[in-house]
Structures are given as structure tokens and as C-alpha cells.
Amino acid sequence: MNAPTDISMKTSEVLRVELEVMKREHRDLDESIRALNDRGTADQLMLQRLKRSKLRLKDKIAVIEDRLTPDIIA
Template identity: 60%
Template sequence: MNNSAKMDQIEVLRVKLEVLRQEHRDLDTAIGALHENPTADMLTLKRLKRQKLMLKDRIVALEDRILPDIIA
């Protein structure tokens, strides 16, 4: 793979990463709103929290692909 193709792939990963981060922020906002509602559905709240955790795992995985650990 040449440098140009590798750079294009990294740019695609960066865009995907930003989309996932935005989804994570949106879920955080939704969870916060549900917490403020005393009649909130606890099952929905649990599902949103689980989805947020899964997004966080995907974010970390993408970050690792973009900037891999280099053991010196």
C-alpha cells in the first residue's frame, strides 16, 4: 500500500471517528435528559447506556488504528 492510499484510509478512519464521537455525545445528552425525568423508562436508560459503552469501545479501537502504540 502506497503512502497516498494509506493517508486516504487514515482520513476515512478520522471521519468515522468523528461520527462516532458525535453519536456518543448525542447519547450522553439523551441519557442526561432521561435522568432528569422522574418517570423515565429505566429499560430505555439501560439500553442507551449500553449503547454508549459500545460506542466508546469502537471509538477506542479506531483511535488505536489511527495512532497505534509504539513500544520504544
């Protein structure tokens, strides 16, 4: 059976697991970007792609964190 792709259809537990996986991928991308920069001979196209992927992940992480954080009316 296919897993639901709509965030509203997923349980909190599934979202927490996906959040941890995404955070790990985000850290890995950050390390890859840093390693390419440290080499000094970094391929600029590859760096741009990695940075875009990192930003997409950051956006997805923010959406999931917002979903998991209860709305508090102050």
C-alpha cells in the same frame, strides 16, 4: 459498491471521519441519558439500552483511535 466494514481495509481519512461521527453520536447518547435522568420518570429499559449503545460506541471509538495512533516503541 459496498464500503468495507473491516477496519483494516479503511484509510486513515475514512477512519477519522467515522471517528468524529461516532464521537458526536456518543455525545448525543450522553445528552439523551442525562435528559431522561433529569426528568425523573425515566424508563429504566430505555436507559439501559442507551447506556449499552453508548458503551458499544465507546469501544468502537477506542479501536479506531488505537488504529490511528502509531505504535511507539519506548
